[in-house]
Amino acid sequence: xxxxxxxxxxxxxxxxxxxxxxxxxxxxxxxxxxxxxxxxxxxxxxxxxxxxxxxxxxxxxxxxxxxxxxxxxxxxxxxxxxxxxxxxxxxxxxxxxxxxxxxxxxxxxxxxxxxxxxxxxxxxxxxxxxxxxxxxxxxxxxxxxxxxxxxxxxxxxxxxxxxxxxxxxxxxxxxxxxxxxxxxxxxxxxxxxxxxxxxxxxxxxxxxxxxxxxxxxxxxxxxxxxxxxxxxxxxxxxxxxxxxxxxxxxxxxxxxxxxxxxxxxxxxxxxxxxxxxxxxxxxxxxxxxxxxxxxxxxxxxxxxxxxxxxxxxxxxxxxxxxxxxxxxxxxxxxxxxxxxxxxxxxxxxxxxxxxxxxxxxxxxxxxxxxxxxxxxxxxxxxxxxxxxxxxxxxxxxxxxxxxxxxxxxxxxxxxxxxxxxxxxxxxxxxxxxxxxxxxxxxxxxxxxxxxxxxxxxxxxxxxxxxxxxxxxxxxxxxxxxxxxxxxxxxxxxxxxxxx
Amino acid sequence: xxxxxxxxxxxxxxxxxxxxxxxxxxxxxxxxxxxxxxxxxxxxxxxxxxxxxxxxxxxxxxxxxxxxxxxxxxxxxxxxxx
Ligand SMILES: [Fe+2]
Ligand SMILES: [Fe+2]
Numbered sequence: 001x002x003x004x005x006x007x008x009x010x011x012x013x014x015x016x017x018x019x020x021x022x023x024x025x026x027x028x029x030x031x032x033x034x035x036x037x038x039x040x041x042x043x044x045x046x047x048x049x050x051x052x053x054x055x056x057x058x059x060x061x062x063x064x065x066x067x068x069x070x071x072x073x074x075x076x077x078x079x080x081x082x083x084x085x086x087x088x089x090x091x092x093x094x095x096x097x098x099x100x101x102x103x104x105x106x107x108x109x110x111x112x113x114x115x116x117x118x119x120x121x122x123x124x125x126x127x128x129x130x131x132x133x134x135x136x137x138x139x140x141x142x143x144x145x146x147x148x149x150x151x152x153x154x155x156x157x158x159x160x161x162x163x164x165x166x167x168x169x170x171x172x173x174x175x176x177x178x179x180x181x182x183x184x185x186x187x188x189x190x191x192x193x194x195x196x197x198x199x200x201x202x203x204x205x206x207x208x209x210x211x212x213x214x215x216x217x218x219x220x221x222x223x224x225x226x227x228x229x230x231x232x233x234x235x236x237x238x239x240x241x242x243x244x245x246x247x248x249x250x251x252x253x254x255x256x257x258x259x260x261x262x263x264x265x266x267x268x269x270x271x272x273x274x275x276x277x278x279x280x281x282x283x284x285x286x287x288x289x290x291x292x293x294x295x296x297x298x299x300x301x302x303x304x305x306x307x308x309x310x311x312x313x314x315x316x317x318x319x320x321x322x323x324x325x326x327x328x329x330x331x332x333x334x335x336x337x338x339x340x341x342x343x344x345x346x347x348x349x350x351x352x353x354x355x356x357x358x359x360x361x362x363x364x365x366x367x368x369x370x371x372x373x374x375x376x377x378x379x380x381x382x383x384x385x386x387x388x389x390x391x392x393x394x395x396x397x398x399x400x401x402x403x404x405x406x407x408x409x410x411x412x413x414x415x416x417x418x419x420x421x422x423x424x425x426x427x428x429x430x431x432x433x434x435x436x437x438x439x440x441x442x443x444x445x446x447x448x449x450x451x452x453x454x455x456x457x458x459x460x461x462x463x464x465x466x467x468x469x470x471x472x473x474x475x476x477x478x479x480x481x482x483x484x485x486x487x488x489x490x491x492x493x494x495x496x497x498x499x
Numbered sequence: 500x501x502x503x504x505x506x507x508x509x510x511x512x513x514x515x516x517x518x519x520x521x522x523x524x525x526x527x528x529x530x531x532x533x534x535x536x537x538x539x540x541x542x543x544x545x546x547x548x549x550x551x552x553x554x555x556x557x558x559x560x561x562x563x564x565x566x567x568x569x570x571x572x573x574x575x576x577x578x579x580x581x
Contacts, residue, residue: 333512334511371540372510372539372540375537375540375541388538391533392534395513405511406512412509414511415506415553455515455572
């Protein structure tokens with residue numbers, strides 16, 4: 001018997017809606033789990049997902065994707081890329097897996113929420129595939145780093161990181177939980193899939209794949225671009241949901257949620273993706289700067305998506321564009337200077353040739369960030385290890401849980417955007433971070449940053465060593481300079497020749 | 500222990516600074532300098548470090564203590580060369 005075409009039966013088969021007789025509508029779809037915008041269910045019948053697939057098609061394609069990624073890994077295992085890889089590149093792998101792999105499972109739970117509580121059957125259908133996608137992303141990104149664990153304990157953090165109180169892990173959990181795991185299905189659709197997955201996953205999974213291919217790491221390049229093909233599909237859950245919200249007079253509230261999620265995503269990427277692209281990737285393998293990738297993948301595309309739907313650019317757009325020049329340089333310097341507190345070995349990326357590249361991509365870098373790296377390089381040359389490591393903690397933002405950074409040197413610009421709420425002072429790294437808090441203060445007020453916990457005496461002994469213990473960082477795991485300070489000697493020699 | 504948030508001139512990050520309530524502003528500045536000067540910021544000779552509450556127009560007196568200045572815990576202060 002010939003199979004019917006998909007279009008002949010898809011609309012009927014996916015429509016699993018019925019009218020409940022034994023429970024109320026609200027018991028079947030509790031608003032806090034389903035739709036906090038309270039759009040009547042019949043309006044959700046108009047939800048039209050742009051990407052239609054069936055289970056049979058899905059399984060066939062996914063099987064081929066997995067077979068491809070695993071066979072590239074198996075074929076290249078004999079090439080011993082790992083042994084010859086630049087230490088900066090290995091740091092990218094460690095940071096990526098630790099920050100991402102376990103969060104993929106959390107993303108699976110977010111998809112599951114849409115699959116169960118979405119009132120639109122099209123949303124439920126797509127999110128069911130999304131749940132399978134995220135399960136695949138979790139499994140494959142735990143499996144690939146696992147083969148390196150016996151050579152390098154830091155790779156163990158692919159699984160370990162999210163189960164610790166390491167500061168970067170707290171930051172990732174706080175941000176992803178806010179966007180994915182503590183919202184109703186409709187908010188997840190617009191915050192996770194539209195605001196985050198549409199643009200930002202391209203940065204981490206396609207931009208970085210370009211650098212990976214340049215660096216000769218075809219296993220990783222293949223893996224993350226394979227993942228991105230799934231993201232590109234299930235990221236489309238959000239736009240049709242936004243359309244329905246706007247049609248039903250919820251534009252302002254929808255805009256607010258998109259703005260929150262976009263800002264939070266941006267900030268996390270300044271500490272994760274920014275340093276990888278502009279400092280850790282070996283200079284001759286860099287495809288583009290972080291800022292150029294942002295311009296390509298985020299700015300044009302996201303702006304267009306927003307305007308096409310009838311939304312505006314976020315109110316903080318000018319602040320965001322200015323931050324593209326600065327914030328990730330500060331996050332990088334913070335990670336490098338406090339390197340014992342991370343599970344990878346930060347590459348300074350400040351040799352003379354790298355500094356020329358940074359100055360070209362970010363005019364004024366030498367007068368700002370370069371001023372600090374001058375002092376650091378001089379300390380390396382003088383053997384002052386005591387000045388190369390911190391004796392206190394950076395102050396952490398009560399929204400991002402990342403250090404509060406600004407621009408140093410000759411154009412010093414750094415401030416605390418603080419707020420007093422119910423007798424407690426909260427510190428923020430930017431005006432939009434404070435704004436996010438003010439939108440729903442009770443949602444965020446109870447959380448304590450690592451520094452709050454330190455000040456409250458929860459970290460014992462109250463020293464850097466005590467903080468490392470609190471973060472579960474043991475010997476063989478704590479970060480060191482990826483290149484044993486080689487970059488600094490190179491820069492010092494360059495300076496001597498120049499004099 | 501009386502923790503402050505320090506923003507040191509020409510540095511890139513806010514830092515936690517544990518001081519005591521009877522520290523003078525000169526002592527606060529010195530304690531703050533330990534975490535920035537010669538680590539990421541070059542010292543400037545012949546100038547004095549002053550302390551002001553973030554956004555204040557004038558610095559706090561050099562002999563004024565943390566308690567006298569009424570600085571709350573985790574108050575954000577700027578330490579800069581005059
Ligand atoms: Fe994913
Ligand atoms: Fe996803």
